Amino acid sequence: EVQLVESGGGLVQPGGSLRLSCAASGFTFSSYSVHWVRQAPGKGLEWVSCISSRGDNKFYADSVKGRFAISRDNAKNSLSLEMNSLRDEDTAVYYCARSGYTNGLPSHFDYWGQGTLVTVSS
Amino acid sequence: EIVLTQSPGTLSLSPGERVTLSCRASQSVSSSYLAWYQQKPGQAPRLLIYGASSRATGIPDRFSGSGSGTDFTLTISRLEPEDFAVYYCQQYSSSPPWTFGQGTKVEIK
Numbered sequence: 001e002v003q004l005v006e007s008g009g010g011l012v013q014p015g016g017s018l019r020l021s022c023a024a025s026g027f028t029f030s031s032y033s034v035h036w037v038r039q040a041p042g043k044g045l046e047w048v049s050c051i052s053s054r055g056d057n058k059f060y061a062d063s064v065k066g067r068f069a070i071s072r073d074n075a076k077n078s079l080s081l082e083m084n085s086l087r088d089e090d091t092a093v094y095y096c097a098r099s100g101y102t103n104g105l106p107s108h109f110d111y112w113g114q115g116t117l118v119t120v121s122s
Numbered sequence: 123e124i125v126l127t128q129s130p131g132t133l134s135l136s137p138g139e140r141v142t143l144s145c146r147a148s149q150s151v152s153s154s155y156l157a158w159y160q161q162k163p164g165q166a167p168r169l170l171i172y173g174a175s176s177r178a179t180g181i182p183d184r185f186s187g188s189g190s191g192t193d194f195t196l197t198i199s200r201l202e203p204e205d206f207a208v209y210y211c212q213q214y215s216s217s218p219p220w221t222f223g224q225g226t227k228v229e230i231k
Contacts, residue, residue: 035220037167045159045167045210047220059218095166102173107214108157110178112166 002026002111009116022079022096030074033099033106038092086120126223134231141198145211155215162207
């Protein structure tokens with residue numbers, strides 16, 4: 001059974017930092033791209049970042065570029081998101097999601113974790 | 123960036139009714155690279171449809187997707203009590219970024 005379990009969320013002050021983690025199991029983690037997707041309270045879904053299966057390609061939404069850094073450790077089946085210079089508008093539930101593939105390229109999100117809440121507030 | 127607009131914002135329906143949800147793209151979504159997700163309160167989204175019309179593993183056949191170009195539809199042939207939720211479309215034709223529609227809420231009338 002595919003499982004993705006996020007951790008590391010919490011309350012942080014504006015300008016602060018936080019590191020999220022996602023533990024993967026039930027599939028060959030090193031064969032899949034993985035994403036972070038967030039959802040502000042009462043709002044819709046927003047894609048945040050993606051990392052390729054080997055970690056050599058990384059993509060970011062404009063809203064987080066230069067502040068967030070995605071990484072992975074395939075030996076430990078884990079995904080991370082380092083978040084710096086946090087803002088009020090970064091408050092959200094952060095989900096990790098496995099990427100499906102279409103014609104060899106990352107496409108839809110076929111499995112999701114349950115999410116971890118990040119609250120940025122003074 | 124492709125912007126997805128879903129309509130209507132909210133639908134009030136009764137169990138057993140047929141539902142049609144719309145997702146319109148700001149530019150053509152090539153090769154029908156569009157997915158649909160269902161999200162219930164307090165839960166993570168669940169993949170329903172990918173490639174505009176392919177059902178994900180374990181999804182009942184009352185869910186179907188169609189469309190091409192800029193206009194896509196998710197249809198629920200007969201609403202079950204567990205189908206009341208928020209539905210999102212997502213494109214992967216022009217990614218990054220991967221973009222979502224703003225969602226349609228299907229609520230009990």
